Amino acid sequence: MAKFSFDDAEEDPPAAASGGDKRKREDGPPGGAPPKARNLAVGGGEPDGSATVGEERAEGSGRKVVETGGGEADEGISVRIDPDVLDCSICFEPLRPPLYQCQNGHVACFSCWSRLSNKCHICSHDANFARNIALEKIVESVKSSCSYANWGCSKLVSYSLRDAHEESCLFAPSVCPIPGCGYRGFTGWWSGHFFIDHNAEGLRFMYGQHFEVNLEMSVPFLVLLAEDDHLFLVLNKNVMPFGHAFSVVCLRTGNLNWNFLYEIKAISSANTENSLQLKASVTNTREWGGLHPTEAFLLVPYVFCKSSKLTLNLSIERFADVGGGYVTSSVL
Incomplete structure (x- = not known):
């Protein structure tokens, strides 16, 4: 071995x-x-x-x-x-069978060979491409x-x-969303990081309980820290000329046997009888770089907000993934 x-x-x-x-x-x-x-x-x-x-x-x-x-x-x-020999010399991605070579032995992945018009990218000779079975076995092993x-x-x-x-990979660290921070961590470490480095940032909440968040309309996101230290972001995207699109993401990799649903509700400040509500699955992301979920979001018209702030009613529910079904954390 x-x-x-x-x-x-x-x-x-x-x-x-x-x-x-x-x-x-x-x-x-x-x-x-x-x-x-x-x-x-x-x-x-x-x-x-x-x-x-x-x-x-x-x-x-x-x-x-x-x-x-x-x-x-x-x-x-x-x-x-040198492990670089295991990478394609054209696209620099890891080699995957089938692998082909020219008459001089220069190898590239199949998708790259198919775009070379029968000329080798290294020696430029007319190429009668042949399989390199030996290298395929090495790569596969x-x-x-x-x-x-x-x-x-x-x-x-x-x-x-x-x-x-x-x-x-479940062990890939997530990146702190605060601009200029660069800290990388996991669930279980976010509370300590925010307490030390971002004491004024973040709002704590309990799963399954409704709570209010006051969001500055010019702020792109609000940090939420769950009772089990999962880190969530309430994202705020200005969608001209309609209003603001709100959604929730969780900074993590993989599901770690947990899934999350959120409910978000906005009430018009001008007429409290007018309200908008959304229930959707939380999107996972390892690093938030300004991208917003496109499958589900709550679009709140500008007229719902008289000042520079908007109050949202929010709740996040945690579910255990059990054999393809879901069990709420409250019964575990």
Whole structure:
């Protein structure tokens, strides 16, 4: 069994400011973040024990660990290669079979070859493209650890599917929405971060209970901190010439077995008999960069607000995902 390790793991998670850690996370390497060099180490079990030492170094430093099948541990060899050879030389995405090469051996992914008009992008020769079966087998055998291994993810995934996994990895940190902050954290750490760095920001609430929020019409979002430390944003988008579109998103990756619904209600300040209401699912996002949900939002006309503020009545309900159904947190 050969083992590969990438030296490009994500930096260490920040120390928790307060509150309990909701998920198991590995501590980062002592003395700072792991090196960023993109080298690929392959360890085989040498009789002198060098492979064992290499394996401990990879696991202890939080490097990406990649396993490929084949061979007994004591029959391996140790080499170092550049993992960039596993990426397409045209689009720079991970290579995925089927893989084709020109007569000089230059390889690219199938989607890129199909756009080259039978000329190699490197040597420019007329290309009689042929399958590179050997490289396909190598690419298919490589299993890479997640970039968020230092943050607690222990999964090994196919190198070609690593990007797709990391897009939905439950251990991918979310980015604080406050402009200029740059803090990255998880559910369980937001309260401490906001208490220390953004004490005037954020409104706490309890699931299933209605509460009012007074929102400045010029403010793009309002931060809400739930009782379990999930971080929500009430988004405010000015939709000229109609009014303001309000929606709710949650900063997290994956569902973590929880789903959320929200109800939002706006009452006209000019005529309290006029009201608008929406019930919808909360959208998840790892980082809010100004994008607003398009599937569901509450559009409130300008005439509902006489001054620069608008009062909204809001509630958020938490549901456990149980076998494809939903159970409200109040009965758990």
